[in-house]
Amino acid sequence: MPFFRIVAAGLAVVLMLASDSFAQKTATAEKSDTDDRYSRRANHDPNGIGKFYMGREIAHVMGFAGARWLERTEREEEERLTLLVRSLKLKPGMIVADIGAGSGVISILMAEQILPDGKVMAVDIQQEMLDRLADNCKKRGVTNVVPVKGKIKSPNLKTGTVDLIILVDVYHEFEFPYEMKQEMSKSLKPGGRIAWVEYRKEDRTVPIKLVHKMSEAQVKREASQEGLGLKFVETIDVLPRQHIVIFEKANE
Numbered sequence: 286m287p288f289f290r291i292v293a294a295g296l297a298v299v300l301m302l303a304s305d306s307f308a309q310k311t312a313t314a315e316k317s318d319t320d321d322r323y324s325r326r327a328n329h330d331p332n333g334i335g336k337f338y339m340g341r342e343i344a345h346v347m348g349f350a351g352a353r354w355l356e357r358t359e360r361e362e363e364e365r366l367t368l369l370v371r372s373l374k375l376k377p378g379m380i381v382a383d384i385g386a387g388s389g390v391i392s393i394l395m396a397e398q399i400l401p402d403g404k405v406m407a408v409d410i411q412q413e414m415l416d417r418l419a420d421n422c423k424k425r426g427v428t429n430v431v432p433v434k435g436k437i438k439s440p441n442l443k444t445g446t447v448d449l450i451i452l453v454d455v456y457h458e459f460e461f462p463y464e465m466k467q468e469m470s471k472s473l474k475p476g477g478r479i480a481w482v483e484y485r486k487e488d489r490t491v492p493i494k495l496v497h498k499m500s501e502a503q504v505k506r507e508a509s510q511e512g513l514g515l516k517f518v519e520t521i522d523v524l525p526r527q528h529i530v531i532f533e534k535a536n537e
């Protein structure tokens with residue numbers, strides 16, 4: 286056999302063995318996750334945590350250092366927050382849960398719209414964010430925002446008490462999206478709504494890292510998962526960078 290053929294055959298065997306061992310490693314890594322709803326991959330986006338759910342990678346949680354970015358003055362022009370809040374059709378007396386409230390920018394904008402009896406339950410898993418949120422409310426004289434310490438699998442809200450849940454730029458960071466959806470759905474009153482507000486992945490010009498964006502189709506797929514009791518209502522496309530995808534709790 287000519288020399289070059291022997292070398293080529295040897296190379297093919299090495300490549301086959303290498304790809305087999307890669308496939309085995311990937312399979313082992315995916316199986317080793319504690320829950321088969323989720324999988325783990327070694328090869329992933331550096332802005333993600335290497336954990337995958339329904340075909341997308343979960344993003345890193347924005348740390349407390351990001352609070353000033355959330356409060357930047359240009360945000361109104363870039364994201365039209367007042368228009369976002371107007372689109373939610375808030376009414377006096379509503380109980381609104383702002384899950385992943387951060388330093389409270391959106392909670393504070395919503396608080397006035399639901400007076401005199403309404404309340405915003407401002408949920409976050411980072412105590413520093415909740416402390417800053419409480420300070421921000423105090424500075425502005427806002428008294429109907431209640432800070433709530435959430436857990437990674439639950440927003441810690443009472444069953445059947447919430448009219449509207451709003452998720453602004455947070456759902457893609459949930460480490461346990463399935464468990465969070467179950468708990469959020471439980472906390473809603475019949476007919477209560479969830480508004481997913483996510484940066485549009487379909488739009489390459491939106492200047493946000495890929496794993497921090499979600500397409501409308503992906504949001505709809507995840508929100509309409511069986512067993513959650515949620516049904517699609519509408520997508521509101523009035524914002525420059527995000528879509529607002531609304532689901533409603535079906536009457537049991």
Ligand SMILES: C[S@@+](CC[C@H](N)C(=O)[O-])C[C@H]1O[C@@H](n2cnc3c(N)ncnc32)[C@H](O)[C@@H]1O
Pocket residue numbers: 346347355384385386387388389390391408409410411414435436437438439440452453454455458459460465
């Ligand atoms: C990018 S910030 C958005 C803050 C706020 N919604 C805003 O737009 O100004 C995301 C926030 O979600 C919080 N978060 C992440 N996972 C969470 C979870 N499972 N439950 C509650 N909050 C969570 C983070 O701590 C962070 O403060």
